[in-house]
Amino acid sequence: MLYREAGQFKSTYAADQQLFPILQDRIAVLALLVVAFVVVPLIGNQYWFSAIITPFLVLSLAALGLNILTGYAGQLSLGTAAFMAVGAFMAYNAMLRVPHMPILGAFAIGGLCAAAVGIVFGLPSLRIKGLYLAVATLAAQFFVLWAINRIGWISNYSSSGVITAQRMEIFGYPIEHSRDKYLLTLLIVAVMALAAKNLMRSETGRSFMAIRDMDVAASVIGIPMMKTKLLAFAISSFYCGVAGALYAYCYLGTVEPEAFTLDLSFRVLFMIIIGGVGSILGSFLGAAFITLFPIFLNFISGWMEALLRVEMSHAVVSNAEAMIFGGLIIFFLIVEPNGLARLWQIAKEKLRLWPFPH
């Protein structure tokens, strides 16, 4: 009744091709942005900002980056955390070594360095495909962490590679409170998500999808294989790099190389699988699920202890949580292999017909 495009006539090409062609979608997105930018900062508290929303946004950005590479261009990668590490440590170096470096510039430099590293580790994709490529990208994961640990210059010769994020400032306004950090993250994520959404429906995005669907056919119709694949790696790594920088500056504050282990790569991969491969919205849904679920489990186990009046040891709880987490992922893959984004699509179809389903 409420959600349908009937009666919304488009009289110009621009109106026909806009990002959200349905009026209700536009209203919903706008409302969401207003809530995120205005309402949440007003009602949120320290814990919510620093422990839940900011990591969720940062990891959404990383998932978005991986989704560009895996979901749109079809190149499976297990090295996401490595590109995030490059972004974080290079942003740190930019701030450290360039006087009067604006923070956004440092993030951009972190992203660009990650993109360069991504291109280098994307080179094997020209020869190898599928799962072989996935395993090959593990090389990035291990090599980058090794390099950060070994090369003192990267972490400014601190012990065991730990860096502390410098003070952030935008146009003289210091960003110290967790709410300000949240707003900065939100701004960057929103802009980059919009850019990704647009990019994926441009020529570049279409050529990515052509390569994903069948690379031989794509090269036959004249899509330059090398340029497109490396571009996919570069864009994806740029997103991951910026996400890594935000991870360090807005979420953790003090980072060691071990924050970016294979575990993080897997978590980001889980996000896009559960959220939906090849969907911008899916990256956000997946990130929300993966970041919120362990917190939720923690609550549950706390309640269980209070309810049953038994003291469970920490090891038992964490093992049980791991089991439930893994089991739930398997369950999700079985019932909805296309992810949460697909559920949302189905809901939209249903809404369109509601309340007269015929």
Add this chain to the structure above:
Amino acid sequence: MSFFIEVVAGGLLAGVMYSLVALGFVLIYKASGVFNFAQGSLVFFAALTFVSLTERGWNLWLALGVTLLAMVVVGILIERTVLRPLVNQPPITLLMATIGLTFVLEGASQLMWGSQPHGLELGIPDVPIEWLSQQWNINISQFDLFAAFVAGLLVAVLALFFQKTRIGRALRAVADDHQAALAVGIPLQHIWAIVWAVAGFVALVAGVMWGVRNGVQYALTFTALKALPVLILGGFESIAGAIVGGLIIGAGEKLAEVYLGPFVGGGIESWFAYVIALLFLLVRPEGLFGEKIIDRV
């Protein structure tokens, strides 16, 4: 010169240990096209169960038998509950499912047996063979040699099983072509259950060997990561590839560590194996013994 031989031999024998883990991957990939990331956790699960049983005073062979039984049951359970509902999904989904499985397996094994590290003794000392070190001044561990022997035996048994038995032939048929195998009346799901059971058995062997070497602890799950470069080097579908790949990676890694490591600050074993594998892959994208990829439009 004797030092060089010692390094190479040590590397080759270490490579055999990698091959042991890689074998489990290959078996499952060949038969069902699933890249089973949980193999490392299976190894951990098997080793932990075995060592916990022996520590409770069980007879070695009884413990081995019970663990084997447990592995078979786990393998069949995994096939039933995880992979059967996911038939015909894209490989990435299957890969993710097995990564989810690693959480379940690791959680379950630590929940059952606790998470403290254990030592494992089989009665074969990890000391250099005497006459070799006296005569040629080459130090080769007795246990490494034993592990290599076990790996050889395992491959021989598997080869016999695949070549000579009825089930083995059915397995190879399934590996070649699922649909054709179904058409001639091979029960696909039984075969997959058997493959998972066999992979569980291989995991047990690998787990015991690695357990003696490094102790049974959580780090054992990372053996899977050690086996991955071996896999892409040898090809996902080839048992011979797993062995040869393991030998190349083992020897290459040791040589690089000894002769290259000092120049770049050491610790390169975490990624050097991948570099070796990548170099090979640039020449042969499907691995040394993998099936040739033919692109059709």
